[in-house]
Amino acid sequence: MTADVYKETILDHYRHPRNYGDLPDANVRARESNVLCGDTIEIELRLDRDRVEDLRFRGQGCAISFASASMLTEFAKGRPITEIKKLGKRDIINLLGTDPGPTRIDCALLSLKVLKTAIYAHSGSKVPEEPEETR
Amino acid sequence: MALNVAKIRKDFPILKRKIGGKPLVYLDSAATSQKPKSVISAIERYYTRYSANVHRSVHRLSEEATIAFEQSREKFAHFVGAKTAKEIVFVRNTTEALNLVAFSWARVNLKPGDHILLTEMEHHSNIVPWQILSRERNINLDYVMINDDGVLNWDSFQEMIKKGPKILSLAHVSNALGTINPVKEMAREAHKVGATVIVDGAQSVPHMPVDVADLDCDFMAVSGHKMLAPTGIGMLYAKYDFLDRMEPFMGGGEMIKEVHLQDARWNDPPWKFEAGTPNVEGVIGLGAAVDYLSNLGMQNVRQHEKDLTKYALRKLSDVRGLVIYGTRDVERRGAEISFNLGDIHAHDLATILDAQGIAIRSGHHCAQPLMERLKVPATARASFYIYNTRREVDVLVKALESARKMFKV
Numbered sequence: 001m002t003a004d005v006y007k008e009t010i011l012d013h014y015r016h017p018r019n020y021g022d023l024p025d026a027n028v029r030a031r032e033s034n035v036l037c038g039d040t041i042e043i044e045l046r047l048d049r050d051r052v053e054d055l056r057f058r059g060q061g062c063a064i065s066f067a068s069a070s071m072l073t074e075f076a077k078g079r080p081i082t083e084i085k086k087l088g089k090r091d092i093i094n095l096l097g098t099d100p101g102p103t104r105i106d107c108a109l110l111s112l113k114v115l116k117t118a119i120y121a122h123s124g125s126k127v128p129e130e131p132e133e134t135r
Numbered sequence: 136m137a138l139n140v141a142k143i144r145k146d147f148p149i150l151k152r153k154i155g156g157k158p159l160v161y162l163d164s165a166a167t168s169q170k171p172k173s174v175i176s177a178i179e180r181y182y183t184r185y186s187a188n189v190h191r192s193v194h195r196l197s198e199e200a201t202i203a204f205e206q207s208r209e210k211f212a213h214f215v216g217a218k219t220a221k222e223i224v225f226v227r228n229t230t231e232a233l234n235l236v237a238f239s240w241a242r243v244n245l246k247p248g249d250h251i252l253l254t255e256m257e258h259h260s261n262i263v264p265w266q267i268l269s270r271e272r273n274i275n276l277d278y279v280m281i282n283d284d285g286v287l288n289w290d291s292f293q294e295m296i297k298k299g300p301k302i303l304s305l306a307h308v309s310n311a312l313g314t315i316n317p318v319k320e321m322a323r324e325a326h327k328v329g330a331t332v333i334v335d336g337a338q339s340v341p342h343m344p345v346d347v348a349d350l351d352c353d354f355m356a357v358s359g360h361k362m363l364a365p366t367g368i369g370m371l372y373a374k375y376d377f378l379d380r381m382e383p384f385m386g387g388g389e390m391i392k393e394v395h396l397q398d399a400r401w402n403d404p405p406w407k408f409e410a411g412t413p414n415v416e417g418v419i420g421l422g423a424a425v426d427y428l429s430n431l432g433m434q435n436v437r438q439h440e441k442d443l444t445k446y447a448l449r450k451l452s453d454v455r456g457l458v459i460y461g462t463r464d465v466e467r468r469g470a471e472i473s474f475n476l477g478d479i480h481a482h483d484l485a486t487i488l489d490a491q492g493i494a495i496r497s498g499h500h501c502a503q504p505l506m507e508r509l510k511v512p513a514t515a516r517a518s519f520y521i522y523n524t525r526r527e528v529d530v531l532v533k534a535l536e537s538a539r540k541m542f543k544v
Binding site for chain 1: 479480481482483486487489490497498499503506512513541542
């Protein structure tokens with residue numbers, strides 16, 4: 001892998017993460033760890049019937065997991081829940097503007113996993129298992 | 136005698152590899168070591184000349200395979216100072232060796248309310264098997280604390296030993312900090328209170344002279360793949376008397392003398408603990424690995440690593456913002472150096488170094504309780520072995536400087 005993944009935009013989101021902190025009037029939250037490194041991301045959301053009204057994240061992570069959380073929360077704010085449910089690996093790579101490669105992709109996908117867990121939890125269900133290629 | 140590293144490097148085919156056009160700088164031997172040609176060809180010879188199952192058939196191939204298999208056991212027994220080859224049980228790795236002791240010895244001999252003493256710097260493999268046992272049998276787990284410099288706190292050890300633990304189980308050398316623990320002195324204290332002493336030798340046996348008789352440990356667990364042998368072969372040393380009194384680990388072929396419909400008689404140690412067809416190629420590869428290290432001389436291996444670690448500690452100290460964990464005293468540490476650079480996450484650092492062809496480990500090193508103690512989520516770790524050079528340390532330092540600039544530390 002090359003170090004090209006550390007583009008200015010990624011380092012900027014890492015150093016100045018958007019939507020970082022607490023959301024006091026959140027109505028759902030979720031937290032997950034990356035088993036490889038123990039990094040954690042927690043996301044708090046305020047969902048209305050079919051839309052993400054607002055969200056914040058917090059946690060401990062590398063530049064890739066933080067930049068991805070920052071960009072994903074920016075993207076998700078105001079979007080329909082149905083659209084978030086359809087997001088996958090390809091969309092995260094597009095947001096990041098680079099493919100972090102097989103050893104680091106889990107870092108990039110951690111925040112999406114947390115976001116989906118929260119959204120599905122809100123409707124009382126679990127994130128459905130997806131076939132490998134769409135992840 | 137100083138190691139002839141230039142000559143050693145020629146024995147390791149993988150060191151010719153380029154990573155993205157740059158020469159491979161392999162600084163992850165604490166995770167797994169690379170393999171010399173002699174080990175690779177020993178395995179090839181087994182498969183091309185005398186591939187057969189061991190201890191079963193009476194034909195020529197099986198006879199040759201069995202002889203090579205048992206010779207490796209003798210070589211390893213001699214290598215660690217065991218009294219006889221019967222004190223060496225072949226397993227998959229250090230983890231399996233520790234689980235075997237927890238299952239076949241501790242599970243049978245410990246009672247509810249008993250204490251097991253571990254340390255804060257243990258690898259998960261020397262924590263979790265004891266937690267499983269602790270849940271099942273209501274056994275207490277105590278931990279020797281460490282000082283800020285990554286050395287065990289002797290007062291804490293003395294305090295804990297007063298509780299009369301039935302087991303003291305600890306790493307000889309910490310995989311995350313490099314600390315060499317005073318196992319011999321601790322074993323003496325532990326034996327005084329009647330504890331059984333188990334040593335995780337995964338990071339010591341590959342790197343320094345180790346003599347189980349001198350340490351007077353009751354068990355020692357070792358992985359082959361960290362000492363030039365293939366993955367999937369591990370060794371458990373145990374005093375014969377323990378093995379003789381222990382129950383089997385798994386049931387099946389090889390571990391029995393006779394089997395009837397309702398009953399069976401166990402084989403003698405060590406075969407009592409080796410159910411099923413073993414990892415024959417792994418054991419034969421291990422024999423070649425032990426030959427290779429014995430030819431170099433473990434005292435020379437240790438000296439080379441000490442020199443390199445001293446050099447690396449000095450060079451790394453010059454990198455602004457770099458924090459090194461563990462003691463600076465090379466007499467008390469092995470050849471693994473854990474560090475962080477400013478607030479750069481260890482994984483980011485590892486990715487940046489990888490782009491320069493440098494392989495290091497990053498993460499919690501399967502020692503999350505230690506990471507909690509150090510109050511860091513992860514560290515980067517460079518670890519050295521017989522084939523590493525000062526020039527490679529310089530390449531590492533240069534790459535760290537460029538990472539520092541990239542992340543504006």
